[in-house]
Amino acid sequence: MATIGELGEFGLIERLTARLPRGARVPLGPGDDAAVIAAPDGRVVATTDLLVEGRHFRRDWSGPYDIGRKAAAQNLADVAAMGARPTALLVGFAAPPDTGAEWADGLYAGLADECEAAGASVAGGDVVAAPEITLAITALGDLGGGAPLTRAGARPGDAVAVRGRLGFASAGLELLTAGRDGPAEVIAAHRRPEPPYEAGPQARELGATALLDVSDGLLQDLAHIAGASGVRIDVESAAVPVAAVLGPDGLRHALTGGEDHAFAGTFPAAAILPPSWTRIGAVARGTGVRVDGRVPEGGGWDHFRM
Known part of the structure; x- marks a missing residue:
């Protein structure tokens, strides 16, 4: 089996990019000094993430295909959380030269x-x-002529709602850490999140006042909305x-587990939300986040906390 070192930089690039489909929003893709991305709105939504082996993924837990899906999902979800539609991904790939070329193909x-x-x-x-x-x-993403959804628009009286699964990725990580191999759907959720991308643009159509994707834990991420909105x-x-x-720790995982990339937002109290959204609370005057009237203890992900 060939390694990426044996292929060399340009051989690897040619091998990987030859298999990449190109959508209508990318009139010029890989192969030149830079790509050209259509921006019909005149504004571009942009976000970036780093994933480091051993910190954000383990090759003994996840195959290259799942790692690729997860790496893309967590960035594309950020674009959708702004109320935008994702258009393109730029990928920086660093690896040891003895990494198998087939591993890179899967990624x-x-x-x-x-x-x-x-x-x-x-x-x-x-x-x-x-x-x-x-x-x-x-x-990168396109707003389609609409205003971006930020974390700073929540108002007292708004409803708080979520869409997407919560706690699965966290529970899956806990199972893998304990050396367990099931339930399979929970472990699969850690390996490959499934963000409901359409939730971002949909939330804007429903009149959302603030929105984000749940990457670091529901309570911690709701605290970002509370802080930015002053509520x-x-x-x-x-x-x-x-x-x-x-299982029995389901609520803990749902409240503090990240990486499912569900969406949490605030909406006018009178907004009619479809069944895919679940109301879980309300916005009030004050600061911070309360659960059943009490300040929760910790929880959530911090990249600099080991």
Whole structure:
């Protein structure tokens, strides 16, 4: 089996980019000094993330295809959380030269398939040798003429609602750490999140006043909305959707587990939300986040907390 070192930089680039589909929003993709991305709105939504082997993924837990899907999903979800539609992904790929070329193929297949699910394309990037696998992902999106949804628009009296699964990725990580291999759907959720990308533009159509994707834990992320908006968010634990498969610690995972990339937002109290959204609380005057009237203890992800 060939390694990426044996292929060389340009051989690897040619191998990987030859398999990438290109959508209509990428008139010029990989192969030149830079890509050209259509921006019909005149504004571009942009976000970036780093994923480091051993910190954000483990190759003994996840295959390259799942790692690619996860790396794309967490960035594309950020674009959708602004009320935008994802258009393109730029990928920086650093890896040891002895990494198998087939491993890289699987990674890029995952990146491409997740982009397709979100309506975007891998438009370009870079490859470089490094001691460990590191991915630098930049996602771009288009607002379609609408205002961006930020964290700063929540108002007292608004309803708080979520869409997407909560706690699955956290529970899956806990199972893998304990050496367990089931329930399979929970472990699969850690390996490959499934953000409901359409929730972002939909939330804007429903009149959302603030929105974000749940990447670091529901309570921690709601605290970002509370802080940016200068309000308090009250959560009713009984209203939080907790899947039975998560077991007795399901509520803890749903409140503090990240990486599912569900969406949480605030909406006018009178807004009529479809069944895909679940109301879990309300916005009030004050600061911070309360659960059943009490200040929660810790929880959530911090990249600099070991």
